[in-house]
Amino acid sequence: MRRVAVIALNTFREAVRDRVLYNLIVFALLLIGTAILFGEISIGIQSLILINLGLTAITFFGLAIAIFIGIGLVYKEMDKRTLYALLSKPVRRYEFILGKFGGLALTLLVNTAFMTAGFFLALYYVKRSFDAGDPPLLAAIYFIFLQLLLATALALLFSCFSSPALSAAYTLGLFIVGSFAADLKDLADALQAPWLEGMMRAIYYAVPNFSNFNVITTVAHGHPVPAALFWWNTAYAVAYIALVLLAGILIFQNRNLK
C-alpha cells in the first residue's frame, strides 16, 4: 500500500510539474467572463448559465485532464524507459497501475476542488448570497468527480495496450457512447426483433453509463439529488472502476515489456 501511495504522489507531482493546474486560470476567466457577458446579452439566466456552464466546464476540463494525462500514464513510462527502472525495484505491476490511477485521481481531486471553490465564488458574485438550492450543486460536482475517475480508469486501461492517440480516441468514444446510454435503452425498447433488442440491451449495460452522473440540469433548478441515487451512483462507479482497473492490471501483468 505504501508503494502505491508513493507512485500516486509522484504521479501527482509530475502532473503539477506539467502545469496541469494552469487550466484553473482559464476556468476562472471563463466563469467571470460568462457571468458578465450573459448578464448583458440575455434575460434572467445569469445564475442559471453560470451553474450550467460552471458544472459543464468542471466536467470537460477534468475530462481533458483525465484523458490526456491518463493515456500517457503507462505509455510515457515505457517510452522513456523509466518503467524498467521502476519495475526492477520491489514494485509489483498492479501496484504501479493502482499508483498511477491514485495519482491522477489525486490530481483531479485537487483540480476539481479548486474549480469548485472558483465556481462558488463566481456564484456568490452573481447572486450576492447562497440559498437552499446551492447544496445540490455539491452533489452534482461529486458525480462529476465520479465520472472523471471512471474516465481515468478507462484511459489507463487503454494506455496499457495502445498508443496515446488511440487511447484518447477510445476513451473519448466511450465517453460519448456512455453519455448516450439512455438512448441505447430507449432504442432497445423500441426494437421489434428480440435478438436486436437483446444486443442493444447488452451494449447498454456494457458501456460505462456516463449519463448516470449528469444531474446538472436538475440541480441548476435547485432540485435536491435523491439519497438513493447518490449511493447507487457511488456503488456503480466503484464497481465499474474496479472492473476496468482489474482488466488493465491483467493486460499489464501479461504484457511483454522486453
Place this chain on the structure above:
Amino acid sequence: MIPARQWLPLVLLVAVIGGAAVVHLQRHIDAASADYRIEAQELYLTSGEWVKRLTLGYDGLAACIYWTRAVQHFGRQHIAGGEYKLLYPLLDITTTLDPELILAYRFGAVFLAEDQPTGAGQPDLAIKLLEKGLRLNPDYWRFWYDIGFVYYRAYKDYDKAAAAFRTGADYPGAGAFMRIMATKIAAEGGSRATARALWQELYNSTDDPTIRASAETHLLGMRFDDEIEYLQGLVDQFIKQTGKPPSSWREVAAAGLVPGRPLDPMGRPYRLKHDGTVLVDPQSRIFTSKLAWRD
C-alpha cells in the same frame, strides 16, 4: 545566441505593424460585406429532441444558449422591424432542452403575443408555448395568468381570459388576485383599471429588471392617459365656458381650472394643440413605447 536587445525592437515593430494591418483589413472586409451579412433566418436543427441528444446530456447549458439566441433574435428583429420567424422555434427548442426554464415560457409568450412592431404578433404561438409549459410543469399556476393575459391583451377575448384566471385560481397556492382578476375581467372587460391591475401584478411577480421595466412603462403610460383625460376634461370645460379653445395653459390657469402649466410624470409640460387637444411632450420617455392596451 543573439541578444534580446537586437531582435526585440524588430519583433515588436513587426507585431505592431502587422496587428494594425490585420485590424485595418478586417474593417474593410466588414464594411464591404455589411450588405451580405443578414441574420440567417434558418435553423439547421429544428427538432428540440435532436438538439437534446446532440448535447450529450448537457442540455441545461444548451437551453441557456438557445434562450439567449431567442432573446438576441427578438432584439435584432425588434430593431430591424423584422418577422420574428425564428422566435417560436428557438423558444420551442429552449423549452424542450430545459422544460423547467420557466422564464423562457413566460417572457417568450410576452415576446410572441405583443403586437408588431413591439412583439411578434403571434398570440396563437404564445398560447401554444404556455400550454406546453403547463404540460411539462403542471403545478405552475402562473402559466394560467399568462394565458389569461394573452387572451386579454392580444385577443381581447375577455371570456377566455376570465376562464384562464379562474382555472389558475383553483390551483393550490395560487395568488388570491387570480380570482379577483377573473371576476374583474368578467365584469369590466377591457377597462383601464383591469389593465392596470394586470400590469401591477406582473410588476410585483417578477424580479427580472427587463420585465419590471416593461411593466413600469405600461403602468406609467396609464398614468399619462389618466392625466391626459383629466386635463382634456378641464380644457373641454374651458371651451364650453369661453366658446373657443385656449391658446395656452396660461389661459386655462387664468380661468382657475389649473394652478399652472401642468407637468407630466416625467416632469415635462403637457402640450396644448390649437384645437384644444392635450398631448404629451415628444421628449417624454413614454412616447418611445407602444401601449397595447389602448388598441
